[in-house]
Amino acid sequence: MTSEPFPRVAVDPGDSDDELRRKASTVRPTPRQVAWQRQELVAFVHFGINTFTGLECGSGTDDLSLFDPVELDCGQWARSLADAGFRSVILTAKHHDGFCLWPSRYTAHSVAATPWRAGRGDVVRELAEAARAVGLGLGVYLSPADLHQTHAADGCYGNGSPAVETVIPTLVPGDDRAARVESGELPSFTYVVDDYNRYYLNQLYELLTEHGPVGEVWLDGADPTATKQHYDHDTWFSMVRALAPDATCAVGGPDVRWVGNESGYARYSEWSVVPMRDEPSEFGHTTAVAEEEHDLAGPAAMRRAGHFAWYPAEVDVSIRPGWFHHASQDTAVKSLPRLMDLYRHSVGRNAVLLLNVPPDRRGRFADPDLARLTEFGRVLREAYGVDLAADAHTGEDVPDSVLVELPQPRTFNVVGLSEDIRHGQLVESFAVDVWLSGAWERVATGTTVGHKRLVSLPRPLTSHRLRVRVLASRGAVRPDVSLMLDPTVPAPVVHDSFAAARDSRGISSDDAPGIADLGGTGVSLSAQALAAAGIVPGGPVAHGGLEFRWPDTAPGEPDNVRADGQTITMSGSGSRIGFLLLGTADRSFGPGLATYTDGSRQEIPLLALDTLGEGDYPAGAHTIVSMPYHNRPDGRADRPARVGWCAAPLDPARTLESITLPRYGEGTNPEEPGVHVFAVTLG
Template sequence: MNDNIQYAAQVKPTERQLLVQEMEFYSFIHFTVNTYTDEEWGTGKEDPQIFNPAELDADQWVEAVKAAGMKGLILTCKHHDGFCLWPSAYTEHSVKNSPWKDGQGDVVREISDACRRGGIKFGIYLSPWDRHEPTYGDSDVYNEYFKNQLRELLTGYGDIFCVWFDGACGEGPNGKRQVYDWDAYYALIRELQPGACISVCGPDIRWCGNEAGHCRSSEWSVVPASLQDNEKIHENSQQQDDREFARKFSSEDEDLGSRNVISEARKLVWYPAEVNTSIRPGWFYHASEDDKVKSLEELLHVYEGSVGGNATFLLNLPPDRRGLIHENDVLRLRELGDAIRRRYSVNLASGASASASEATEGHGPEHTLDGDRDTFWAPEKGTEQAVIELDLGEEQTFDRVVLQEYRYSQRIERFTLECQVDGIWTTIYNGTVVGYKKICGFDAVRSRYLRLNITESRWWPNLSAFEVYGSDTNA
């Protein structure tokens, strides 16, 4: 066995990475002056007087998020236009010079407080690119400005689960060339919010590579360390307000963690993927898109492909000019949450029994059925192929199987699912990686017996959960 394979099998996540992975599904909120100019990227020249969400209701946002089953909310506290949704002491380009609440309002305060009341986690987005701030391009001076604003957000609004940094930069060859001090930004976050993940332009969670909701068929959490720098390179970032960028898939990056890739890497890191897309075509609210909210079927597809593909799902919801999540979006979010809860509410394997081709002491196959993420089945070290069988006790009709590995490793590389029909084992699903969670969907079958064949794995496989769900014709 290649030494790098054993090395890869032992790379582990941090507790902050696990916290976000286990949230699974959370929301993005894009809201700024663009909401009032009907633009996606602001120029930085907008008059703060246009910002007036007279009916802003933070609890309405949180309830919409919770209805869909999301566990957190990340707010665009400052987008590329430089307008701050909190009364920053370091610029006049903020809510304090808007008519909203006579300049006494603080959107970040209202949303962070509502998240706590609603029992969901709060995160911040702060754009390093700032088209309004005159010191942008004077690298040392602007870096201090940015850190000052970051410090305000990290110390004034309670616990933050995520700091989301965007790599977008539209400055042309004759534009301002700002050198971001990423290491200083990261150090400040680690000092003030040590539990917060730093996402995309950061070391904790990586971007899946597109804004279309696409997830790789094999999404590895253990990848070459060099990937942590990809989004920080201007040439690789989004440089135009181009809707087509949201639809592009990068086929050359389809394989990030296979044996071939990691065999050539000097250093490997745990760097899980996040899939992000918007519930509408745009990231900010546009009245012309009120009838273009993604369908329930499309959102379910993205949910199962991301959460069920070893990634997290970040779904953007753009509040309208009133300061509310639009009624059409609220309805779709409720439908989505209801469909997910209905589809995954009854685990048909809850009363099943499990057997395995082999198991090491203390890690028997029964641990795949106990609902405990801290226990798992595993064969002896060095065993890369193994089989687990479930006896559901009686024939059941099902069309989904959910697999989960032990949270501190990712080892399964290839597997098949079989069920027994009329005494004959029939393949119903072929899969590659599992990781945190793999949702295997297939045409409904009726059987009492299920078999998981692990045909390739790293060093030795493990499995923490083996769940079975029935058909949901109403989803």
């Protein structure tokens, strides 16, 4: 008997792998999740007191007299985003510093206490009106963490208050909503909560009832407060459901998950059907393995499930190195090829791209960002707005295949695949064949499809016939096929060995830091710090059962490879592959790919390592040594550099042909994250 489809499906401890796959195939998205996924592009707008202090995270005691965006133009934001193809925009209504971009009744730490418009302005309202005028949806970011409520004398964050029965909205003296609440025009809710949860619910109520309609409520999981405070998530979500039933609750919410990185890249295998802990519940949203894991929903994770849920990925990344605008980064706006690469690896990997564009101190998008958005929108329309196979005939005579017959030869370098996610996510692997020189030639393979999969080909091909074969699936499925020509797809760079791919030196003496430079970032590793940890250049490093040889540091000899999408020939067999690596800035995350001689591919957690910050490492990723600083020619010493290792299992019955490094960062700015691989080994 076949189970009825549900957004959440329970798992029994004795379920076989086949039964787990069958149950996963019955999971379906809610209508709000389908509508959210179809947006594909959502804009993030980080704006607030940090814009004026130059910080990425304020203290909560910031001088509010600095906030004065005299040329605020939310219409400019909305028009430029809509023209670039974004479907909605999410505003940081309250970041971790607790500063509110609307005049909240529940705190003085808001725009009402600033000189901007004599304290009578409301950024959230102005953006809501501007978004509606151009057809953009509106989302609100309301940080659960609150440094102002942590530090203020009367602050309620983590104050140890008891949970008591509370009516939301909690009316204040002279509240202008009193009559509407009493008449029932405005709904009210009764919850048992402590002081901070009461505060948070009241602010959420203001945003949802006075600035709507709101299509997405975004919760950030970061918490710089170092103060213990319980978040009553289920109560928050229940009120969102009541006030904005079509709104998705994202990042910690029950509808949408964080992809696990801030690099802009989804996984090679990005499932929307995700193994979850415990039994199904209305707001249950804890994944069976950490969200940062490179294998979030594969067979091993499925065996740890208490239930399966439809829990799609949102990929957040900034158009600049920082989330807030800093004039010093005006020359570091991501290039058009980089943005298109992010699009292909987020939207094109079954996720929604959440691209942050931060306004400057005037309250406008800066010229470099505006120019890049214009380019981005133009190329998206030109490359992906026209399906080259729109007038093709689709054959129906080949089981588990889609045969596309074009009326005339077309040139394309991207193949788009799509499942109707209203019926679940079913494709586990596929192959793409193109009719070339009178025969079928396999030109690409892949794993998951979901809402959209964009497969970039090694080179543009011209043909009138194309075939997509579903190699494995959880049920009968025939994905839709489209063809595009994207001028920004980079030509593949292939090296015949790891040594041949080396491109920069990275180790230097403390008394001569300028002799080494990692990828043009001005950063090098301290030979003295390595020696103190027992690492001798040119010597062996044993870790996790694998042995590496640390590169020699002879002057002029390159020592490492900066990950930038290269394919490196590496033949051999083994049960594991390991990497010695270093990240130059911020979180470094992104899967590499191992390709076997039979054409199959496997994701490897090459960069799944938070190299410069504390955090939960994915399985197989660990720190070997934490450097006390970066060597820089200017003597700058800022954040520690973590030299680490990553290891991943391989299929010992297959022969490895090559590894492909992720394209991560552009290497043109020291603040842009990058990763450098020092050694690779099989074991």
